[in-house]
Amino acid sequence: MKIDKKTIEYIANLSRIKLSDQEKEVFIHQLSDILSYIEKLNKLNTEDVKPMAYAVSESNVFRGDTLEPSISIEDVQLNAPAAMGVFFKVPKVIE
Amino acid sequence: MEYEVVIGLETHAELATITKLFCGCSTQFGAEPNTQVCPVCLGMPGVLPVMNKKAFEYALKAAVALNCEINRFTNFDRKSYYYPDLPKNYQISQNYYNLGINGCMNIDLNGNRKTIRIHNVHLEEEAGKLIHPEETGADYSLVDFNRAGVPLLEIVSYPDMRTVDEVDSYMQTLRKILLYTEVSDCKMQEGSLRFEASISLRKKGIDKLGNRVEIKNLNSMKSVIKAIEYEAIRQSALLDKGETIDRETRLWDEVNGKSARMRSKEESQDYRYFPEPDLLPVLIDEKWLSAIKNSIPELPLARKQRFVEAFKLSDYDASILTEEKVLADSFEECVKIMDRPKAFSNWITNDLLREVKDRKLDINSLQIKPKQLALLVEIVEKGTISSTIAKEVFSEMVQTGKDPQKIIEEKGLTQISDEGLIEAVIDKIIASNPSVIEDYKKGKKNALAFLVGQVMKETKGKANPKMVNELLKGKVGI
Numbered sequence: 236m237k238i239d240k241k242t243i244e245y246i247a248n249l250s251r252i253k254l255s256d257q258e259k260e261v262f263i264h265q266l267s268d269i270l271s272y273i274e275k276l277n278k279l280n281t282e283d284v285k286p287m288a289y290a291v292s293e294s295n296v297f298r299g300d301t302l303e304p305s306i307s308i309e310d311v312q313l314n315a316p317a318a319m320g321v322f323f324k325v326p327k328v329i330e
Numbered sequence: 331m332e333y334e335v336v337i338g339l340e341t342h343a344e345l346a347t348i349t350k351l352f353c354g355c356s357t358q359f360g361a362e363p364n365t366q367v368c369p370v371c372l373g374m375p376g377v378l379p380v381m382n383k384k385a386f387e388y389a390l391k392a393a394v395a396l397n398c399e400i401n402r403f404t405n406f407d408r409k410s411y412y413y414p415d416l417p418k419n420y421q422i423s424q425n426y427y428n429l430g431i432n433g434c435m436n437i438d439l440n441g442n443r444k445t446i447r448i449h450n451v452h453l454e455e456e457a458g459k460l461i462h463p464e465e466t467g468a469d470y471s472l473v474d475f476n477r478a479g480v481p482l483l484e485i486v487s488y489p490d491m492r493t494v495d496e497v498d499s500y501m502q503t504l505r506k507i508l509l510y511t512e513v514s515d516c517k518m519q520e521g522s523l524r525f526e527a528s529i530s531l532r533k534k535g536i537d538k539l540g541n542r543v544e545i546k547n548l549n550s551m552k553s554v555i556k557a558i559e560y561e562a563i564r565q566s567a568l569l570d571k572g573e574t575i576d577r578e579t580r581l582w583d584e585v586n587g588k589s590a591r592m593r594s595k596e597e598s599q600d601y602r603y604f605p606e607p608d609l610l611p612v613l614i615d616e617k618w619l620s621a622i623k624n625s626i627p628e629l630p631l632a633r634k635q636r637f638v639e640a641f642k643l644s645d646y647d648a649s650i651l652t653e654e655k656v657l658a659d660s661f662e663e664c665v666k667i668m669d670r671p672k673a674f675s676n677w678i679t680n681d682l683l684r685e686v687k688d689r690k691l692d693i694n695s696l697q698i699k700p701k702q703l704a705l706l707v708e709i710v711e712k713g714t715i716s717s718t719i720a721k722e723v724f725s726e727m728v729q730t731g732k733d734p735q736k737i738i739e740e741k742g743l744t745q746i747s748d749e750g751l752i753e754a755v756i757d758k759i760i761a762s763n764p765s766v767i768e769d770y771k772k773g774k775k776n777a778l779a780f781l782v783g784q785v786m787k788e789t790k791g792k793a794n795p796k797m798v799n800e801l802l803k804g805k806v807g808i
């Protein structure tokens with residue numbers, strides 16, 4: 236599968252990253268190569284194989300509805316790029 | 331041009347667990363911002379979500395109550411989008427194997443039934459809350475993640491509704507089912523229950539659906555109705571002019587009573603759903619499913635029907651009684667104690683609900699107990715107090731939770747049925763109203779009612795009115 240410039244721009248936009256024209260060129264080739272490699276799988280006959288999304292065969296793992304302590308506001312904000320009082324601060328959201 | 335309005339609803343209900351869906355943080359409403367968060371619900375790298383079993387079972391219970399086919403293999407998917415209220419940049423939701431599919435719910439329209447099909451019922455996590463500062467020109471927004479990760483049930487209807495009355499009945503019925511099954515507290519003012527509507531118009535008699543418009547930011551059932559009415563008018567005006575309807579999302583503006591295109595969602599979304607690798611699938615076996623089925627109580631519509639048939643109540647009274655589960659439960663408890671369904675129905679639907687409304691009481695934490703109400707009904711039947719005094723006693727019972735006898739004793743409200751005592755009062759009234767007696771003898775019959783009133787007033791309403799009437803008639807001579 237060949238990735239074109241439009242697809243790269245679309246993916247970059249979805250991922251909220253800015254790419255220079257030069258970078259776009261690089262990624263067009265890299266992503267196309269990766270997809271072509273993966274496409275080798277199409278050569279296999281998978282008619283009787285069910286789609287698999289999980290690497291382990293376990294299921295039904297639960298926890299009880301029991302309270303556990305939350306963390307302190309200082310710890311909450313340790314990784315926050317910006318905060319204001321008890322809140323996280325983000326660029327203005329327009330609705 | 332005449333159009334048919336085609337309406338579907340998406341409902342979100344926060345589930346009534348005490349902890350979040352994937353971590354042990356509290357779901358308590360109203361806490362200080364960002365105090366009910368941890369690395370899991372803040373989306374820190376390397377953390378692992380673990381499913382809250384109770385939340386899953388609540389969702390399953392709701393799906394069964396809404397007559398869904400249950401997917402015996404169900405799993406969770408990542409729905410990717412960027413928004414500051416979503417810490418992981420994806421929401422854990424369900425897409426490929428929803429918990430429940432192809433359900434339905436009956437709604438009641440003035441005694442007529444209509445079935446609204448349910449497309450799916452699934453479980454997902456709640457987002458955080460964005461706060462927009464009021465100062466003008468502010469270039470920031472604030473985020474509180476206390477709600478992030480709260481278990482959220484989504485119920486998607488088919489576009490089977492055609493009128494706002496149907497929409498209203500759908501919302502009321504769904505709310506009642508969620509309350510009856512006790513999976514959500516459904517407090518709209520706290521955001522526990524929210525609706526989004528999708529509306530399209532088509533010419534009468536045409537099958538093909540028109541382009542649908544989604545309306546968000548509907549904060550009450552009233553806004554849902556107003557927004558749908560507004561949207562139907564907006565779309566029909568456009569169609570009349572020969573214009574086409576854009577498929578879009580609009581935000582309802584409650585203050586100005588109109589909707590506007592939502593700017594941030596102009597471009598179509600690409601959620602790139604894929605199976606959540608951090609959560610294992612859930613298999614639902616027969617034993618588990620039947621345990622869930624057995625835990626579902628009789629639902630409101632069926633209960634209403636039974637009240638009408640078994641207790642000979644009017645359709646209206648039965649629907650008021652079954653409106654709130656706690657009322658219907660209390661009523662049934664009363665009837666078990668004493669077989670007077672009509673009397674209990676009257677006390678509950680008239681007097682109790684009036685007290686609740688006037689005093690702004692919480693219906694789920696009322697002081698008055700069924701046993702006490704049964705006692706009151708018994709006391710009235712015995713004639714110990716008149717029905718007028720009974721209302722006063724009842725009001726006191728609602729306020730204090732005291733037994734009726736205690737209130738009657740304390741306030742000295744026992745009905746006076748002692749002939750001698752009543753006669754003494756009547757003599758006094760006759761002596762002090764000679765002109766009224768004259769009028770009565772001249773044929774002015776309503777003079778008697780005046781005298782009865784005076785006797786009741788003198789005895790503070792405690793005299794047995796039947797006896798007062800008879801004794802008075804005897805005294806003044808018929």
Ligand SMILES: [Zn+2]
Binds near residue numbers: 354
């Ligand atoms: Zn948490």
